[in-house]
Amino acid sequence: MSPRRREAPPGPTEAARLADDLRDRILSGELAAGTPLREQAIASDEGLSRHTVRTALALLSAERLVIQEPYRGIRVTSFTAEDVRGLQELRCALEAEAVRLACARYGQSWPDEVTAPVRAAMAELESTAREHARNWPVVAAAHAGVHRAIVAAANSPRLQEAYARLDSEMLLLLVNLRPNYSAEEVANDHRDYLRQIQADGEGAVRRHLDHGTQQISPRSSR
Amino acid sequence: MSPRRREAPPGPTEAARLADDLRDRILSGELAAGTPLREQAIASDEGLSRHTVRTALALLSAERLVIQEPYRGIRVTSFTAEDVRGLQELRCALEAEAVRLACARYGQSWPDEVTAPVRAAMAELESTAREHARNWPVVAAAHAGVHRAIVAAANSPRLQEAYARLDSEMLLLLVNLRPNYSAEEVANDHRDYLRQIQADGEGAVRRHLDHGTQQISPRSSR
DNA sequence: ATAAGGTACATTGTTACACATTGTTCCTTA
DNA sequence: TAAGGAACAATGTGTAACAATGTACCTTAT
Numbered sequence: 001m002s003p004r005r006r007e008a009p010p011g012p013t014e015a016a017r018l019a020d021d022l023r024d025r026i027l028s029g030e031l032a033a034g035t036p037l038r039e040q041a042i043a044s045d046e047g048l049s050r051h052t053v054r055t056a057l058a059l060l061s062a063e064r065l066v067i068q069e070p071y072r073g074i075r076v077t078s079f080t081a082e083d084v085r086g087l088q089e090l091r092c093a094l095e096a097e098a099v100r101l102a103c104a105r106y107g108q109s110w111p112d113e114v115t116a117p118v119r120a121a122m123a124e125l126e127s128t129a130r131e132h133a134r135n136w137p138v139v140a141a142a143h144a145g146v147h148r149a150i151v152a153a154a155n156s157p158r159l160q161e162a163y164a165r166l167d168s169e170m171l172l173l174l175v176n177l178r179p180n181y182s183a184e185e186v187a188n189d190h191r192d193y194l195r196q197i198q199a200d201g202e203g204a205v206r207r208h209l210d211h212g213t214q215q216i217s218p219r220s221s222r
Numbered sequence: 223m224s225p226r227r228r229e230a231p232p233g234p235t236e237a238a239r240l241a242d243d244l245r246d247r248i249l250s251g252e253l254a255a256g257t258p259l260r261e262q263a264i265a266s267d268e269g270l271s272r273h274t275v276r277t278a279l280a281l282l283s284a285e286r287l288v289i290q291e292p293y294r295g296i297r298v299t300s301f302t303a304e305d306v307r308g309l310q311e312l313r314c315a316l317e318a319e320a321v322r323l324a325c326a327r328y329g330q331s332w333p334d335e336v337t338a339p340v341r342a343a344m345a346e347l348e349s350t351a352r353e354h355a356r357n358w359p360v361v362a363a364a365h366a367g368v369h370r371a372i373v374a375a376a377n378s379p380r381l382q383e384a385y386a387r388l389d390s391e392m393l394l395l396l397v398n399l400r401p402n403y404s405a406e407e408v409a410n411d412h413r414d415y416l417r418q419i420q421a422d423g424e425g426a427v428r429r430h431l432d433h434g435t436q437q438i439s440p441r442s443s444r
Numbered sequence: 445a446t447a448a449g450g451t452a453c454a455t456t457g458t459t460a461c462a463c464a465t466t467g468t469t470c471c472t473t474a
Numbered sequence: 475t476a477a478g479g480a481a482c483a484a485t486g487t488g489t490a491a492c493a494a495t496g497t498a499c500c501t502t503a504t
Contacts, residue, residue: 058280058281093318
């Protein structure tokens with residue numbers, strides 16, 4: 001109980017740090033879908049206690065990046081076509097509602113302070129598609145930024161948060177499924193999508209996401 | 223490592239059991255919004271280790287029934303009007319999408335095997351409203367059953383799960399806010415709602431939930 | 445009287461270790 | 475080949491101690 005020198009605010013807990021690290025490794029594809037995550041092994045590798053590892057894994061489990069079963073351990077989430085459909089349905093519910101709220105508030109002409117972040121995210125996606133076309137995780141992350149910006153237009157923190165929570169899953173899915181969907185196509189599809197949203201509202205959301213579902217489904221044949 | 227007598231499948235872990243117990247106590251109002259949940263105190267009260275209590279509290283935190291802040295402990299979630307709005311927006315997104323999917327699949331005449339669970343849940347709500355009119359948590363739970371049954375009509379496990387996850391929050395909110403909304407009114411409103419859904423789809427969802435938001439908002443004056 | 449600083453206390457976060465419980469795999473026996 | 479049992483792996487739980495952080499309260503300075 002010595003006097004504390006408080007020069008910087010405390011950082012995140014070790015458990016949160018480890019969860020961040022593991023999340024990055026999952027989303028980069030380093031820890032592939034289905035990979036078991038062993039408490040003791042991670043604890044030894046990272047120089048942490050098993051208790052801390054369990055706490056970190058619980059955080060990831062809450063995000064559905066991993067699936068935990070009692071006494072059987074934790075595995076990185078894997079995806080079936082059914083999972084893709086479910087995730088897209090959920091995204092569609094949230095994004096369509098967000099777009100509907102935005103259209104209800106702004107009509108067909110959203111104000112500049114609402115569209116600016118969307119346009120910025122789109123610019124980011126386009127430059128990413130050009131410069132990192134083969135780096136799918138990076139493209140997927142820029143893609144997620146566009147959708148997040150669209151949902152943010154609704155100014156509904158709860159919808160935003162619920163949508164953002166799906167990002168990790170979406171990224172995991174895209175990283176693991178490796179859809180036949182080039183970075184250029186992604187950028188083009190999203191440019192079109194942005195054009196259609198304000199005019200067409202939810203309808204544009206549905207068409208876009210249905211198209212996306214076909215592009216990324218494991219049974220997709222191209 | 224003695225031979226195991228396996229006469230029944232193993233039950234839930236102690237941590238899951240404790241989480242269930244605490245959830246019930248939160249949702250019954252026994253543990254009011256804002257109440258701190260102290261690890262050591264719970265561990266002593268329940269005859270469990272702090273380790274197990276932490277695990278249980280992490281489960282509740284993932285459900286948002288409690289709010290956890292590093293080094294500051296865990297409190298039962300409390301609600302502002304803003305929270306009500308956000309939760310209703312999220313519910314609306316999910317339920318509207320579910321109803322839209324059901325209408326897209328079945329048209330304006332849902333088949334009997336789809337409507338039967340909804341009707342059963344409605345019957346349950348009505349008998350609950352009659353027999354337990356003053357027991358708000360019970361009425362709120364029956365109310366939740368109706369909405370869950372409606373969402374289930376979409377046959378989208380992911381939407382169902384996301385919606386069901388909101389149940390605890392919704393119940394917590396209703397238990398803590400004590401809206402001026404009688405059990406009879408709840409039953410009547412939902413009978414009307416069921417009549418409108420198949421014919422009117424999402425529009426009925428929005429009207430119903432907007433009405434609900436006004437009924438339950440903390441600033442509601444009646 | 446108010447603000448700042450320091451200390452005590454409460455609680456959470458982490459470590460370490462051990463044992464209990466459950467699931468899986470492999471080997472033996474019928 | 476199928477069933478049963480043992481060994482092993484991994485998680486779930488308990489205990490204890492210490493580290494880290496936040497809060498409350500008291501003392502000192504202005």
